[in-house]
Amino acid sequence: MLPGGSSQARAAAPAPFRTPLPIPRVLDGAKLTIPIREAEVQVLPGARTRMWTYGGTFPGPTIRRPAGHRTEVTFRHELPRSAGELTVHLHGGHNRTQFDGQPGGLTPSHPRSFYCRIPSGLSPRSSGNDQLIGPGGRRTYVYDLTEDGRPERAAFQWYHDHRLDHTSRNIWRGLAGMWIVDDRLDVDLPLPSGDRDLALMIADRSFDRHNQLTDPFTGLQPPADGVNGHYVLVNGAYMPHHRVKAQRYRLRILNASQFRPYNLQLSNGAHFLQIGTDSGLMPHPVRRREAMIGPGERVELVVDFAVARGERVELRSGPRHGGRQSKGAVPYAGALMQFRVDSRRLPDRTKVPHKLRPLPGWAEHAPKKPQRSWEITVGGLFKTTWLLNGRTFNPARADARPVLGTTETWEIVNRTGVAHLMHMHLTDWYLISRNGKPPPPWEDCLKDTFLIHPNERILVAGRFVDHLGKFVIHCHMLDHEDHGLMGQFQVVKPS
Ligand SMILES: [Cu+2]
Structure with a gap:
């Protein structure tokens, strides 16, 4: 049986693009x-x-x-x-x-x-x-x-x-x-704002024939514990539509799904400018035709609907062109929502400057050698669990003690057959390398959640300021985090 409760009678698929996009208050x-x-x-x-x-x-x-x-x-x-x-x-x-x-x-x-x-x-x-x-x-x-x-x-x-x-x-x-x-x-940049600044939460769910949520969580065991829902919702609606003017829009897109990644594309094949990640504005915009986000990740895109006056453009998720398709990193294929672009030609005073927000100095001067290593494995004899440095979560234990006021570089290694999305609390992180190679421009910036393919090793640097105490590091595939893939670090005073 597929996760998501496919043995239960399922809600019939509604016609796409009927519902207006809900905008949360x-x-x-x-x-x-x-x-x-x-x-x-x-x-x-x-x-x-x-x-x-x-x-x-x-x-x-x-x-x-x-x-x-x-x-x-x-x-x-x-x-x-x-x-x-x-x-x-x-x-x-x-x-x-x-x-x-x-x-x-x-x-x-x-x-x-x-x-x-x-x-x-x-x-x-x-x-x-x-x-x-x-x-x-x-x-x-x-x-x-x-x-x-x-x-x-x-x-x-x-x-x-x-x-x-x-x-x-x-x-x-x-x-x-x-x-x-x-x-x-951010506010002083000439980026689209007001009703042209749209926040979109993507999350998949499964429903029974009475439109009630299924309970897909019993009997799931690592490494086969990723829940995929049958219906992908945007702001809580299935395949909604939204009327837009023929102008630039800022789309802030969050993947709040349990397990599923989305490789965001526009149905007309148009480029967009990625201006932000999990941690806000990037140093420079990056022109792209697709942007992949796993659970917990965010991207901010500027889409120019002036090139599609009077048309209907879908935001969709489709196969990646390049990049690995490991288990857990195979994106959903299908439409997510539809933009109905007004046919009137309108002036647009917004633009995307070449310089957005520079990287902080600590990121560029972070240690190149890791002070700490986190290894993801899966193990157990009678019952398998995800493990971080060989252990499951224990709220009383911290496995790293970074000192307040310092910058540390951490290595995270995935020794399982499934991709993971590691999220570290407290601060923003700078991705130094993937398998020893410098990251692509859209990852050469601060983030807080990182895709790590099987047998991949990433180096990330973080700066510990302001707060002492315990914080968690975990996979943001939500069943993985519930099934052991979580640890803690404790920020300590300088001795
Ligand atoms: Cu995971």
């Missing part, structure tokens, strides 16, 4: 409260889908804030008790450890971990359980949106659940939303 206040609650969400035509939501919608509200402006978000856990404890991670943020959405450990409602060897009897502090949100409870996360004492880089980030063993299930049920950080440099 934008919250821009300094103090926000978001209930985490069940809601009936119109995903497919017909019956609504019962989901777990941030604030009643899927995706949750988009939070948009200026860099350097302290932001407090109170999440209230109003889901049924059976959901257990929750935790919220702002992916891409330079968060303090206590506001980073730690996965936590074992609790009375989650007394055993099937895949992770977690000692019993850990204190609430060492397990991170003191930072979880219990049913009926609430927690206020404080985000400074700063890095090294200054406003952080503008970037397209997202927030989602990160609970031990249940991240994949919790996000599948709906716990994901987008987050945009703006800053002066």
